[in-house]
Structures are given as structure tokens and as C-alpha cells.
Amino acid sequence: MNLAVIGSGGREHALVKKLADSSKVSQVYALPGNIGTKEIAINIDVNISDFDAVLDVCKTNKIEWVIVGPEDPLANGIADFLTQHDIKVFGPKQKEAQMESSKDFTKQLMQKYNIPTATFRTFTEKDDAKAYIMSQGAPIVLKQDGLAAGKGVIVAQTLDEALTGLDALKPSLNNPLVIEDFLTGEEFSLMILVNGEYFHAFEMIAQDHKRAFDGDTGPNTGGMGVYAPVSHISEHTRKKAIDTIVEPVTQAMVQEGLDYFGVLYLGAIVNDAGDVNVIEFNARFGDPEAQILLEMMDSDLFELIEKTYNKEPFKIDWKDGYQVGVMLASQGYPGSYKIGKPVDYSVVQADSFVSGLTEIEDKTVTSGGRVLLVTAHGEDMKTAQEKAYNNVNKVKFNGSDLFYRKDIGNRALKK
Structure with missing residues (x-):
């Protein structure tokens, strides 16, 4: 049986790798995939926003299942479209995808059914939002209602940070802003x-x-x-x-x-x-x-x-030990950054997942903000962390082109 994974990031690289190991899967196609998936799947360069083009690829390659990686195509209704054409899709339809694509929708649902979450208000007028922030004080959390690739959230520790965040997120009728209490833990x-x-x-x-x-x-x-x-x-x-x-x-x-x-x-x-x-x-x-x-x-x-x-019961088997992943990102991320910076991760390729790398004239260069997740496994947390950072040190790049956090997993070691 043939299946396709939609997307081009590290998550999709991981999905392709895992699904390619299935005894039930004959061939995995990555739409469009990346330089990591091309080693284990057939990459097809298709615009995933063009649902007709995606459907054509599915029909041509006798693809029975599509696994959707990123949120944007789900929010835009790719599951609805492909399902209508008798292709099974693992990923919610547009209405259901509002669980992610609208913070206000989800918060309202949780409020209605008494599901524990931070107290919130939703605003479409900047002055109303400002008045609420001033009345609540800081710390406080501002969330853009729609999709923002994980970057539409501002955790403001001070009133100045909150008001600066309000200026940046610009609430309006087309861009509501959810403001919620800051939770600790x-x-x-x-x-x-x-x-x-x-x-x-x-x-x-x-x-x-x-x-x-x-x-x-x-x-x-x-x-x-x-x-x-x-x-x-x-x-x-x-x-x-x-x-x-x-x-x-x-x-x-x-x-x-x-x-x-x-x-x-x-x-x-x-x-x-x-x-x-x-x-x-x-x-x-x-x-x-x-x-x-x-x-x-x-x-x-x-x-x-x-x-x-099929709604059948099952149990998931897990490996022993621990797995740690450290993300290498372009300098400037999540703000503005430059692409096209050379990276050599060949020594740790088997332990890495590509987020934002491409090949130009046989050279591997950066193509996104998050670039590469470098991982390692260990029998305990300390070993896994040490091995992960040893692998990070084997990735070659120029000076300050990339940066990464040096404390991934520290919280677990302190407990």
C-alpha cells in the first residue's frame, strides 16, 4: 500500500522515517518533503496549498492514505477535499482543525464544558484589550487567535512587555486577540x-x-x-x-x-x-x-x-531509556534571519531531522528559521543529554550562522 506524508519539516521527516518502517506500507511519498526525506521516500515537489495538484499526485501514484503533518493545510480543508475523492486522510477536517486554528474557538469550548484552562477574554479592539491588560496586571499572556507557527504567543512578565506585545499583535475583527492569565508550573x-x-x-x-x-x-x-x-x-x-x-x-x-x-x-x-x-x-x-x-x-x-x-483498542510499545533533541536555528530566529548558510551534518545524519535545509549546487544550506534537530538516545537522561550535545558539536557551520539552547533537558536533571 502507498501512502503520502504532507509537509516539509522535521516532523514530516520523522513521520516518513517511521511510516517507511511499517510492514503494511509499500512506498512512502513525501509532498514535497525535504533533503532528509529523500533518503527514505520519494519526494514529489508539489504545492500543498494546491489541493487539485495534491490529488493528482495521489491518483497517479495510487496513494490510499495521506498523513498531514503541518497545520496550515488542515486549517484550509485538505482533509475535507481529499476525503471527498475517496482518499483516507489522517488529520482533522477544517471544522475540527479549529481546535488549533482558532484559540478563541477552543477556549470557548473549554469554558462551556468546564475543562480546566486559564481564565481568558477575547478582544477585537485594541483600546479594550489595553484596558483589560491594565486592570489585570502582569504577568499575562497574549495569543493571536489564528495560526502563527508557534510565534503568535507573547508571555509578558511586565506591563511594558504586554503593551508592546499588544502593539505587535494588533487585534481587529479579522485578527482577534485572546488574553489569558499566566499559569505557573x-x-x-x-x-x-x-x-x-x-x-x-x-x-x-x-x-x-x-x-x-x-x-x-x-x-x-x-x-x-x-x-x-x-x-x-x-x-x-x-x-x-x-x-x-x-x-x-x-x-x-x-x-x-x-x-x-x-x-x-x-x-x-x-x-x-x-x-x-x-x-x-x-x-x-x-x-x-x-x-x-x-x-x-x-x-x-x-x-x-x-x-x-477502525476504533479498535491497542497498546503502544515504547523503548527503554531517554531521547533528547536539540534544535539548531538560524541566527535571528524567530525574528528575521538570513538563509543560504552552509551546514554539514553528514556525521550525524542518522540522528538528525531536517527542518530547514536544502541543497543548492551540491551544497547543503539553510532554508528556514529552525534548521536541524539533532538527537541522541541514552539509558538515562544525563547520558542522552550528553550524547545529544556531542552530536551537536559534530555539525559544522560558520561562526554565529546558527544558534541553539545549551540547557535542553536540564529541568529533568534538577528534579
Whole structure:
């Protein structure tokens, strides 16, 4: 059986790698893929915003299943379109993808069904938003309603930061702004395979590092590093997240007439009292969480997708030990940055996932903000972290062309 993975980042590289290992899959196509996926799949250069072109590729290559990696095509309705043409799609349809594409939609749903999350208000007028910020004080969190590649969130520690963030995010009727209370605690990521009222939560959680710089400082990014499992966050906490968030939200979606099929990503936070709250939902695998979790997964991912489609029970097998991933990013990211900078990662290619690299005249050069997730596995967290940074040191680039955080996983070692 042939299947396709839509997207061109590190998450899609990981999905292609994992799905290519399935005994049920004959050929994986990457649409359009990247220089990492071309080693394990057939890359086809197609504009994934052109659904007719994607359909043509599927028909020409007898593709039966499409796994959608990034959020934009989901929000634009690619699952609706391909399903109408008898192609199975792992990824929610446009209406259901609002769980990620509209912060306000999701917050309203959680409020209606008493799912624990930060208190919030939504604004379309800057003056109203400013008055609310002044009345609430700081710290406070500002979130652009729509998609922003993980960069539409400002965690303001001071009123000045909040007002500067308000100027940057510019709320309007077409661009609402969600303002919510700042929550303290340990954040974690939980992936859930969902089909209507049916769900299976991953038995292993991950911890992402959203801020650009060491010590969780700097602006929010798409993710600068990750590790799994998160042994200092208890199994009791994972189960509490399932009982108080995952099960209620899947039931709430059904009650609201949604028919969600795909991965639901829960970004959660647990405080010192053990309370678990929702930070965000995403309508696809996390990036870079997918790269680490799929490396730790021993089960056949496509088999799990099929079982979710058929609403059959299953258990996921996981490797022992720990996996750590460190993201190398272009200098200036998540702000403006230059591309076309040479990178040589050949020594650690087997342990790396390509986010933003391309080949020009036989040279590997940067093509995005996040460039390469370099990973390693170890029997314990300290070993995995040391091996990951040893691998990072084997990547060759010029001076300050790239940067990376040097504290990925430190939180786990301090616990």
C-alpha cells in the first residue's frame, strides 16, 4: 500500500522515517518533503496549498492514505477535499482543525464544558484589550487567535512587555486577540490519537522548550528542543490530564457536532498543587515532539493509525531509556534571519531531522528559521543529554550562522 506524508519539516521527516518502517506500507511519498526525506521516500515537489495538484499526485501514484503533518493545510480543508475523492486522510477536517486554528474557538469550548484552562477574554479592539491588560496586571499572556507557527504567543512578565506585545499583535475583527492569565508550573506535551468519541493517549509524554534562549528566556518559538520521557512528571499527572481534559474534550467535540480524526496535541501545565490545565491544543503532531516520540516508539505507527480509524483498542510499545533533541536555528530566529548558510551534518545524519535545509549546487544550506534537530538516545537522561550535545558539536557551520539552547533537558536533571 502507498501512502503520502504532507509537509516539509522535521516532523514530516520523522513521520516518513517511521511510516517507511511499517510492514503494511509499500512506498512512502513525501509532498514535497525535504533533503532528509529523500533518503527514505520519494519526494514529489508539489504545492500543498494546491489541493487539485495534491490529488493528482495521489491518483497517479495510487496513494490510499495521506498523513498531514503541518497545520496550515488542515486549517484550509485538505482533509475535507481529499476525503471527498475517496482518499483516507489522517488529520482533522477544517471544522475540527479549529481546535488549533482558532484559540478563541477552543477556549470557548473549554469554558462551556468546564475543562480546566486559564481564565481568558477575547478582544477585537485594541483600546479594550489595553484596558483589560491594565486592570489585570502582569504577568499575562497574549495569543493571536489564528495560526502563527508557534510565534503568535507573547508571555509578558511586565506591563511594558504586554503593551508592546499588544502593539505587535494588533487585534481587529479579522485578527482577534485572546488574553489569558499566566499559569505557573511544569509544561508537558501529550499526543492523543482521536476518532470521534474514541481516543488513545500516548503512554509517554514529552517536554518541549518554547523560548529561544537558555533559562527559558527570549521570545516564543516553534520549539528549540525536547526530551522524552518526562520522568519527574508522574503517571498520576498524565492520567489526571486524560480524566479531566482529554476525555471531556473528546466528548465535548462530539456534543458540538465535530467528528475529529487525527492527532490531538495537548499542551498542558501542572502546578505544585497537582492541578493540570490546558495551555493549548494543536491539530497535529508537535514539532519537535514528534521527532523524539516516534524515535522512542517501538510499535508500527501505520498500524496504530489503522486501529484508530477502525476504533479498535491497542497498546503502544515504547523503548527503554531517554531521547533528547536539540534544535539548531538560524541566527535571528524567530525574528528575521538570513538563509543560504552552509551546514554539514553528514556525521550525524542518522540522528538528525531536517527542518530547514536544502541543497543548492551540491551544497547543503539553510532554508528556514529552525534548521536541524539533532538527537541522541541514552539509558538515562544525563547520558542522552550528553550524547545529544556531542552530536551537536559534530555539525559544522560558520561562526554565529546558527544558534541553539545549551540547557535542553536540564529541568529533568534538577528534579
